[in-house]
Amino acid sequence: MLGNDLRENGTAPAQSVLGQLPPRDTTLLVRNVRDRLRLAITLGEIPAGSRLNQVKLAKQLGVSRMPVRSAITELVAEGLLELVAGGGVDVRILTAKDVKDAYEIRLALETRAVRHIAENQPTWGLGKIEQLVATHQPLVATYGEAELLAADRDFHMTILDSTDNPYMRRAILPVWSTVERAMVQVLHFDGVFRDAWDEHFGITEAMRAGNADLAEKRMRKHLGTAMEELSSRLS
Numbered sequence: 001m002l003g004n005d006l007r008e009n010g011t012a013p014a015q016s017v018l019g020q021l022p023p024r025d026t027t028l029l030v031r032n033v034r035d036r037l038r039l040a041i042t043l044g045e046i047p048a049g050s051r052l053n054q055v056k057l058a059k060q061l062g063v064s065r066m067p068v069r070s071a072i073t074e075l076v077a078e079g080l081l082e083l084v085a086g087g088g089v090d091v092r093i094l095t096a097k098d099v100k101d102a103y104e105i106r107l108a109l110e111t112r113a114v115r116h117i118a119e120n121q122p123t124w125g126l127g128k129i130e131q132l133v134a135t136h137q138p139l140v141a142t143y144g145e146a147e148l149l150a151a152d153r154d155f156h157m158t159i160l161d162s163t164d165n166p167y168m169r170r171a172i173l174p175v176w177s178t179v180e181r182a183m184v185q186v187l188h189f190d191g192v193f194r195d196a197w198d199e200h201f202g203i204t205e206a207m208r209a210g211n212a213d214l215a216e217k218r219m220r221k222h223l224g225t226a227m228e229e230l231s232s233r234l235s
Contacts, residue, residue, distance in 0.1 A: 019061075037057070117163065203218045
C-alpha cells in the first residue's frame with residue numbers, strides 16, 4: 001500500500017518515488033510533481049484503478065495541493081488518469097488496445113526517423129546514438145526499473161531528435177507514458193532488455209552503414225515484436 005511506513009515483514013520499504021520534493025519555482029515544481037506521479041503510476045507504486053488522494057499526495061511530496069492538481073490535469077491529458085463521475089480521479093487501467101494504438105504511432109514515427117538518419121548521416125545524432133549503445137548495452141543487466149526505462153527512452157528519443165525535426169519528439173510524447181507502463185510488464189523477465197539492446201545495436205549499425213531499408217526493417221521488427229508481446233500480456 002502506497003505510503004505505508006513498514007512492509008508486512010517489518011523491514012523498512014525501499015525509498016518511495018513519492019518522497020518530498022525540494023522547494024522550486026511554481027512551473028518547475030508542477031513539472032517535478034507530474035514526473036514523480038507519472039513514474040509512480042508507471043512502476044505500479046500507485047496501482048491501476050486506484051483513486052488518487054490529492055491531500056495525501058501533497059503531504060507525501062511536501063507541496064501544496066495546487067501543483068498536485070495541475071500535475072493531475074496534465075496526466076489526465078496524457079491518458080494516465082481519468083476523471084470519474086461524481087468527482088475524483090482514477091488511474092486508468094492499461095489495455096491491450098492502448099498498447100497497440102501507442103505502438104502504431106511509434107512505428108510510423110520511428111521507422112521514418114531511422115530512414116532519415118541512414119540517408120542523411122547526421123554527425124551529432126549518430127555519434128550520440130552510438131555512445132548510448134556503447135554505454136548501456138554492457139550494463140543493462142545491472143539496471144533497476146527506472147534506469148531501464150530511462151536508458152530505453154534516451155535511445156529512442158535521441159533517434160527522433162536526430163532527424164532535426166522537433167515535431168517528431170512532440171508527436172510521440174503523449175503516448176510515451178503508455179509505452180512505459182506496458183514495458184514494466186516485462187522488466188523482470190530475464191534477458192528481455194539485453195535482447196532489446198542487442199536490437200538497438202543492430203538498428204544503429206544499419207543507420208551508420210547508410211542502409212535505410214535495413215534500418216527500417218530492424219526498427220519495424222524491434223517495435224512489432226514488442227507490441228505483440230506487451231499487448232498479449234494485457235489481453
